[in-house]
Amino acid sequence: MRRRRLLALLPATLAAPALAQGFPERPVTLVIPFAPGGSSDAIARLLSERMTPILGQPVVAENRPGAGGIVASQSVARARPDGHTLLFGGLSAQILVQGVQPNLPFDPVADFAPVIITSKVPLVLVAARQLEVNDAAGLIQRIRREPGQHNFSSAGNGTSGHVAAQHFADVNQLQVTHVPYRGSAAGLADLIAGRISYLADTPSVVAAQAQAGQLRALATFSGTRAAALPQVPTMREAGLPQVNNMEPWQAILAPRGTPEPVLARLNAALTSILADPEVRARFAAIDLTVIGGSVSEAARFFRAENDLWVPILRGMGLSAT
Known part of the structure; x- marks a missing residue:
């Protein structure tokens, strides 16, 4: 005192x-x-x-x-x-x-x-290889052709992956369903199996599988490319500047x-x-x-x-x- x-x-x-x-x-x-x-x-x-x-x-x-x-x-x-x-x-x-x-x-x-x-x-947008899309624009076109037939996963409601993936859908006017999991592993397994269409997660979760060809890495929700996936463009580079960065x-x-x-x-x-x-x-x-x-x-x-x-x-x- x-x-x-x-x-x-x-x-x-x-x-x-x-x-x-x-x-x-x-x-x-x-x-x-x-x-x-x-x-x-x-x-x-x-x-x-x-x-x-x-x-x-x-x-x-x-x-x-x-x-x-x-x-x-x-x-x-x-x-x-x-x-x-x-x-x-x-x-x-x-x-x-x-x-x-x-x-x-x-x-x-x-x-x-x-x-x-x-x-x-960074967060990376990845899609199931079974969709046969090679970029973010291709994913958008595929979902628009089949409205209501696609879903995305996240590690839980309100997580960064949930918000980023939903934001991607909203700004591109996509009709998709959110499937929350408890953590990233189960959703990633279902994506690889083709039961989930796409998700957004960090390179530590998706990079190894992307490099092995088990899924398609399409774009990063960031201003720069991810060091672990240097070949993957940013959303802006992918022609989607309306998608906000989510890092x-x-x-x-x-x-x-x-x-x-x-x-x-x-x-x-x-x-x-x-x-x-x-x-x-x-x-x-x-x-x-x-x-x-x-x-x-x-x-x-x-x-x-x-x-x-x-x-x-x-x-x-x-x-x-």
């Missing part, structure tokens, strides 16, 4: 450096909205391990799965805004969840202060009201970590591209993604079941 009173008496130009120098005062918790295991959990733990020596306090990764990221997001939104509780969030847990859960117990934008956008991963991204977020000097300290630590060649190599091994940037850039990116996708999501009429 005495320290706070002294800081309150200092001019802002003096108080800000003092706040940054005094942070962190105790261990920092990085909340992960997923169960242990998987690429997101691995990346969050890598970042927490690298942050510890830089910040001079333990950064503890803590898994709080449940309700599509809502449990973790709500806990961080309600945490004390001092930088000691952070969220490993991203597109699915903060933006896409609004499409299946319209009455969230927190505001996905207003209740968080983005620290940094860490990385992103699932990850970010470190703090509760709203976290002091700017604390955000800047965290951003500086993470910027140095993301510049490490070893870290970048580990990201690339699972098809992640490092983004980085300043606190203000992260905030603009976060809001822009929200403003782009939330109206689209509301028009889709998604549900959590």
Whole structure:
């Protein structure tokens, strides 16, 4: 309390450096909205391990799965805004969840202060080889010739693969049926067997099968081609500029009201970590591209993604079941 009173008496130009120098005062918790295991959990733990020596306090990764990221997001939104509780969030847990859960117990934008956008991963549109299509235009033509006879799969309602595949159908006015699965593996198996017409997923899920000829990789939902599938065009290159980019991204977020000097300290630590060649190599091994940037850039990116996708999501009429 005495320290706070002294800081309150200092001019802002003096108080800000003092706040940054005094942070962190105790261990920092990085909340992960997923169960242990998987690429997101691995990346969050890598970042927490690298942050510890830089910040001079333990950064503890803590898994709080449940309700599509809502449990973790709500806990961080309600945490004390001092930088000691952070969220490993991203597109699915903060933006896409609004499409299946319209009455969230927190505001996905207003209740968080983005620290940094860490990385992103492309999504690839793939089709069953049994359809005998070689590009995205061919898939569109095939489905239009047979309205109501085709379907697509996803790893679950409201996931990035679901939204991307439905968005592809909507902007091209395709009559298709969504078949959700619990995870990517079962849907991919049905696609290879010809029971599913198409899906959208990350290169780590579909690249090996595409290269083996078990399915057709048609286009990426991104501004650049995927490193694992360099021969596959982007949607724009495929003549479909009306299809928005859908690149699932990850970010470190703090509760709203976290002091700017604390955000800047965290951003500086993470910027140095993301510049490490070893870290970048580990990201690339699972098809992640490092983004980085300043606190203000992260905030603009976060809001822009929200403003782009939330109206689209509301028009889709998604549900959590």
